[in-house]
Amino acid sequence: MLKSGVCSVTFRQLSAAEIIKLTVDAGLDGIEWGGDIHVPAGDIATAESVGRMTREVGLCVTGYGSYFRCDDAAAIAPLAASARALQAPSIRVWTGRKSRRDISSGELDSLVKVIRLLCDAVPEMSINSEFHNNTFTDDAEGVLELIERVDRSNFKTGFQLYQHLDNLNNAKLFKPYLGNVHVYNYDHAPLSECAGLWQQLIAEFADQDRALLLEFVQDNAPENFLRDAAVLRQLLAEYK
Template sequence: MNEKSGRGAAGRAPVPPPAGPDAGRTRLGLCSVTYRRLPAIEVARYAAHAGLEVIEWGADVHAPAEEPGAVRTVREASDRYGLACCSYGSYFRATPGELAGFPAVARAATLLGAERVRVWAGATGSRYALPEQRHATVRCLREAARIAADHGLGLATEFHGGTLTDSLASTVRLLDEVDADNVRTYWQPPLDTPDEEALAGLAELVDRVAAVHAFSWWPGNTRLPLADREGLWSAALGLLAGRGVEALLEFVPGDDPAVLTREAATLRRAAARTPPGRT
């Protein structure tokens, strides 16, 4: 969220966090892209069985914005298993050619009952983006934020290589440039970044994080059990405690549904900051 005092380009204040005993609590969930080969009803069933409470439905397979019938089916799967949709994982990259399609993305997110839309910050890394490319992405994100706000939605950028959020400095700069109250960012540990360095970056960004994508890759994109980097996730979720974010499991080892309960237990332990070996 923009830390400036004004309302910003979107023109509306963000939806306030929930009140009561759950205010500020970290909710645990799943990104549906983890099991993109499974039907939505199976994804929801596995998530519920693992004790997860929220889900980010992806637009690539399960809930395409241009297929309202499929989106309704996904919403029914969520409702059947008592899962809240915290986010709609769109692949909107905030380029001028895509902007006309964003109202359909916002409508799909609303149909899912999502709280926000996850988007990508352009299609070029910050080191290689020309000034006019960066300006175009900022303009598109501002307009998407306005449309999202009109639907009661937040917007959050993927924290990812090959985009304008591929580094801490560029992410902070981008959020400042967009200057919209309903725009925040996701976070995930950058590839091949040691724990201490990744956590230092999160500490700088912490007030602007909406959710995290939780996985354990090392080296490169070698998928390990989450427990192999449990120290990282205990520290990361400790930094985010009390801020009302979601921690969403993504890309588990082998894309195996059978390991989800184990991975969820590790994430739950990390969120509670209990010592390894306890559930």
């Protein structure tokens, strides 16, 4: 089943309690809690508290949105501990700091090693790579190559729109390896303006359980989030 939700990084200016209330008001299913502000890696008490607050109102934790660049094996233990305390089913990570076209073979070997260590440290969770510029997974070729190199069943890819790429084709390519999806429109425009594209994409994503998470909203405004959440709920209605 497809779940709806929001990334807490959408509202860095709000407290965890305020984000939870806003998510309930929006009629969404859950929250991906970010590691930059709301649930810092290694702060177990905060992770436990935020996870409990989320579940107490009937929401689910859809994942832990870390900013781990997979470049420091020593950071794995606190990251895994926070994800477990949050009771997150997945951890979002960033695949280094360089494009696939710029990384050296030694840097790639190190990247793969650290990702494997993280995958093995939390076998009950999926590790979802950011599909993002200035990382190894900044295009479809990088995503598929890294999945093959890491060779772990719990290593997945995330998905988000790229303005100059074939998004529908990427969705088809990523489908066997896809974790959660970040939902937004380009330049933080209203989601309704690209609802047709998202309708096609969601049809590709509907074969497995995953979360579709609002990430950017116009002016970072709660009222615009509520507007986009209504569009997302409508898009997902036939898959509930």
